[in-house]
Amino acid sequence: MRNIILYIAMSLDGYIADENGGVDWLSGQDPEDKSDSSYPEFVQSIDTVIMGWETYHQVITELSPREWVYEELMTYVITHREEASSEKIRFIHESPSALIRNLKEMDGKDIWICGGASIAQQLMRDGLIDRFYISVIPVLLGAGVRLFAELPEKMELRLVETKSYNGIVELRYEKR
DSSP, rough: OOEEEEEEEETTTTTTTTSSSSOOSOOOOOOTTOOSSSSHHHHEEEEEEEEHHHHHHHHHIHHHHHHHHTTTEEEEEEEEEOOOOOEEEEEOOOOOOHHHHHHSSSSEEEEEEEEOOOHHHHHTTOOOOEEEEEESSSSSOOSSSSSOOOOOOOOOOOEEEEEEEEEEEEEEEEEO
């Protein structure tokens, strides 16, 4: 069965975007440091990306406006907007949990929850995230879009791996 993985970066104080939705703070402590993250290895283990409209819009307008960076992956964008789907990008009008339950039963590699916070929080509340890969960026934002919200019950995790480079600490957890 496919694993559902939240692979995301957050500030040390728990935000995934600043007050204006910006993510220009996602670099490490030395802009010249080109240390490898776990992303190249991670992306080989997945074939599906799930994101909300805000994340999708940020990718196509700000982060990579010239090319779709997830071209090799099947992308599902959860939105209330009426957009035309393509072969590799599907605009979905169902709940994140319903979509995940359906996809999890299909054959394929693991599924990446790319963003945003609302989708991740809904999936956490429903206990549907199997693994958490969180990169902690060395910055305190003080305000913005929080990754974690209240849960109906505690979720116990097991630390699987840590890695650090350029002031960034990558934490990998699995549900216990």
